[in-house]
Amino acid sequence: MALDNIIERCQDLYDDLRFSYVKEWKAAQPGRHAIGYMPVYVPRELIHAAGMLPVGILGGGDQLDVIHGDAYYQSYICRIPRSTIELALTGRLDDLDGMLFPSTCDVIRNLSGMWQLKFGDKLIRYFDVPQDFDPAVGGKYYVYELQSLRDELAQLAGRPITDDDLRQSIALYNENRAVISELYAYRSREPWQVLTHELYLLLRAGMILPVDEHTQLLRDYMVAARNTKRPVRDNCRVVMNGLFCEQPPLGLLKSIELAGCYVVDDDFLLVARWLLDDVPLAGDPLQNLCDAFLTRSLETSCKFVPQQKDKGAYLLASVRDNHAEGVIFAAPSFCDPALLDRPMLQRVLTENNIPYTAFKYSENSGQMQPIREQAGTFADSIKLWSAA
């Protein structure tokens, strides 16, 4: 498939706030169920193993007018819960048979409560992940949480979710993560070949397409990208941080690229990369998912770091591993996790002489000129005045 066609397909899925794909997927085989989930992490393997379609619900972006949603939240709350409830109140999420709200922050937790009040006839679950990484404490709790979700999904599916079902799903998601990891490595090596706004659209497609179809799409993209010669620019290499929940408008990503930056790592849509390695297929699948979460998962602002000395280590490693020359902190307005973490992360960068710049956005930000100016002058300062 040609590069443009792949991106066009992803763009169509991205633009469709009516989730027509979900409707078509369900209509193709009566009795199918679709389960929505919000950022940052849920174990999609469980949903898939139940024969259901996991659907990432990531707010309304910059194409949705929030009319009812503002009545549900104070003015000092970020935009993603308002636009998400707007999606539901306007019938756009009617094809979903359930929603999972992970423990990203208090706002998302509150949203799960609103869902219970408004849409109590569906499967609604606040999915609480452990912040204690001791297997005897957090691990025990998390296996219980996974089993509880498994039971609820099985009840909705009308059949048990067997260990073999789970293993098959885990294998598919292992494969998907491996291909995404390959894509990220490709972008880091040749960022002019994998444009970040395209990578983002590809990941977004994975929020709605079945996992095997998405894996193939990623492979097709990489083949097409390797067959497409794109010009090398004198851009600086940056890591973007803080965009793990409320989504950046596509225009923001394009602005960063136009401003002279190659994004070589980011924290978009972490659900697709949360587990760092393959989850073993042998043994108890729930225990394996739990162990992967406890010991081999990504770090972000939503995850507790027990040792202060370890705070920001993942960001430093990302900068070094990807040969980045700077960091762009882009956090949604009123995002407690990202904005509370930012000073600590900035301190770590300062101590290591890594330049950074910071701004805020919301999913419907429209005026990109200030961001372009800021990112552009940041890129200039790196290109002209850095020691490297």
Place this chain on the structure above:
Amino acid sequence: MTRAAGIDLGTGVVKIAVFDVIDGETTWLGKHASRIRRRDPLVLARQGYEALLAELGIEPDSVDYIATTGDGENIPFRTGHFYSMTTHARGASYLRPGVRAVVDIGALHGRAISTDERGKVLTYRMTSQCASGSGQFLENIARYLGVALEEVGEISQQSDAPETVSSICAVLAETDVINMISRGISTPNILKGIHLAMASRLVKLLKSIKVREGEALLTGGLATDQGLLDAMREQVIEQKLNVTIDGHPDSIYAGAIGAALWGAFRHDKLAQADHAIPASSLDDYDASAPFTQTEVSQEASDCPLTGTRPVQGGECPAGEIDRLRRDSVE
């Protein structure tokens, strides 16, 4: 030797400069400027670039780095892009070595920039929400008055009693001008009033970045407007600054000069690190590529006054750039 080209894609004019740099010694080989008018700026940039190289007898492949600035980030054959204040600061330090302050007045923005001796931007401030500090505004007024843009400065210098104009809002200022015409105010006094209003804002920008003494060079499309230069000098006195405001015959090329020189600098820096980027071959790009304004510039928020969408930069109502291109006099 490093050969670099700078292309400054402005709102109204495309400016191009080509330099050779040998051991830090710069040689300005040539320059080119063309008004955009109704033409596609990207196509115009390429045509101008090719025409300049042909005029200089330079093979495109001999150019090591093609640097863009202004709105040139969409030029497909660029090697790299630098932001306007970065390039204007460098261009000013080339045109007037030792200068530490720059006032860049383009079609959409006015900027005051302070620099160090290397041309590094230390701080800057630019006009914010309104176009009344910009060349676009002056061009509109000139058109209402039936005056060619090139005549504006000279006519303004004939003023004996300049009229006060709103310096806050381009739309209100245009209303002011219509009222002045109906009251029989002379064209020189209207234009001088406009110049003083613009100069007042620009000198305030200089004050805001704490430039209170020394020399400031005007750059950008309006830098050769003698009427504006006079008004700036009056405003410096009015606002009690000890700053010498000056222009340069090549001030409009400051952005292109700065881009070329920074491009040469980057080329050498990358080459030293063994990371030189091969210059683009023009053959790889379609010469008739349409100017595709990115979604970025189309996503500006609505103008609170007119309710219309500002163009890139959020400075003036939709269609204004197109109107300028249609109506500009070459």
